[in-house]
Amino acid sequence: MDRTTTLFVINQDTPDNVISEVADAAAEKQARLSCLLLGPAPPLPTYAYGVPPYGAMNIPPNWVKIVEKEQQALNHRVNEVEALLARSGPAGDVIGHLCATTDIKHLVGTRARVCDIAHIAPHLHDAPDIMREAAHGVLFRSPIGLMLNAAPYRPVSxxxxxxxxxxxxxxxxxxxxxxxxxxxxxxxxxxxxxxxxxxxxxxxxxxxxxxxxxxxxxxxxxxxxxxxxxxxxxxxxxxxxxxxxxxxxxxxxxxxxxxxxxxxxxxxxxxxxxxxxxxxx
The missing domain is CATH 3.40.50.620 (HUPs)
Known part of the structure; x- marks a missing residue:
């Protein structure tokens, strides 16, 4: 797996030690690590007034601030993950997305098309919706394989x-x-x-x-x-x-x-x- 590119699907709760372990192994193999950090988009709260088609939808005035706060938190975590990669030394990038669950397969599939293998952080087994949609994106929307329960750089005999x-x-x-x-x-x-x-x-x-x-x-x-x-x-x-x-x-x-x-x-x-x-x- 030398000089390959791994798609590593994570979220904001992925522990630092898990990211560092994968990054250290990638650096040892001269591999590139492409981290896709997925954050849940806040659900859009809308309220209906009247009866369609004469009624109207109203979005709370603080909605933009809610999204901005979530985006800032995601950006902060992206910066932290970039710092972890910089300490470990592999080539790579970190891309963060606020997204609805239904968008995950599209985002993952798009990134996976330019990688050699995909790996989903183990703790995402506890988030079955994210795990399912991320796996769908790799398996049905890209030409590569999906590695689970072990980092792609782990030697096998x-x-x-x-x-x-x-x-x-x-x-x-x-x-x-x-x-x-x-x-x-x-x-x-x-x-x-x-x-x-x-x-x-x-x-x-x-x-x-x-x-x-x-x-x-x-x-x-x-x-x-x-x-x-x-x-x-x-x-x-x-x-x-x-x-x-x-x-x-x-x-x-x-x-x-x-x-x-x-x-x-x-x-x-x-x-x-x-x-x-x-x-x-």
């Missing part, structure tokens, strides 16, 4: 790849290629593979293993039965059993709406905090 021959899985492997090439061992894990010519082939996982082996990776292919258990839990168990430092997985193989309503593998892996995960869609 064993990587577990969840493989099912889907477009999302293939994009995840491509996004994770720098980590795969640096790892001592790569395990390709196929769960309940569909062994047909038009699905995952006669020997699922061997095609991606051959490609990675040619690139210089030490690769093992394993096919697992889920036994009716949730795939997300099977993935975590197998990765941890093998001592994996990183799980690589395609995100949202099913539609985002289905996963939001019924749950799914991607949602479960995004919510857990024990295992470093690299996702791509």
């Amino acid at each position: 064993r990587v577990f790849v969840a493989w099912n021959s889907s477009d999302a899985a293939a994009k995840a492997v491509h996004a994770a290629l720098p980590y795969l090439l640096a790892a001592q061992e790569v395990v390709i894990g196929c769960f309940d593979p569909v062994i047909t010519a038009d699905k995952e082939g006669a020997d699922p996982g061997t095609d991606v293993a051959a490609w990675l082996s040619h690139r210089g990776c030490t690769v093992t292919v394993t096919q697992y039965p889920s036994g009716g258990r949730e795939i997300a839990q099977c993935l975590q168990d197998r990765a941890k059993e093998g001592g994996a430092d990183l799980l690589v997985m395609g995100a949202y193989g099913h539609t985002r709406m289905v996963q939001a309503v019924f749950g799914g593998t991607t949602r479960t892996l995004m919510e857990q905090t024990d295992l470093p995960v690299l996702l791509a869609h």
Whole structure:
């Protein structure tokens, strides 16, 4: 990950030590750190008078002052984060935005398009709306991968790849290629593979293993039965059993709406905090 650019999504509550740790690692790798600091925009308080279309909307006279106060607080935090980066020494920038939750995916996606990997500050697991929309911006509005539960510069020696021959899985492997090439061992894990010519082939996982082996990776292919258990839990168990430092997985193989309503593998892996995960869609 030398000389790459990482998008680091934070908010005003992101601890200084978390930012400094990522910045120190970026400086060591001669990487560029692009910090996107998201602040919640104050909700617009409006009051209606009369009956539409003859009524009118009234905005309180102190509304501008409320926004200015929030913007000043955000700017102050931007300056503090810039000072943290200056002490650590990596190249980079800090951009702050006051935004509604629905705008986060657009802002994150736009920044992610000119970065190599994205990382969301771990404490944002406690702000699920921000986490969800930031992840959406990376996965659906940019071509890069999303790293959760570990800084992108953290070295890995064993990587577990969840493989099912889907477009999302293939994009995840491509996004994770720098980590795969640096790892001592790569395990390709196929769960309940569909062994047909038009699905995952006669020997699922061997095609991606051959490609990675040619690139210089030490690769093992394993096919697992889920036994009716949730795939997300099977993935975590197998990765941890093998001592994996990183799980690589395609995100949202099913539609985002289905996963939001019924749950799914991607949602479960995004919510857990024990295992470093690299996702791509």
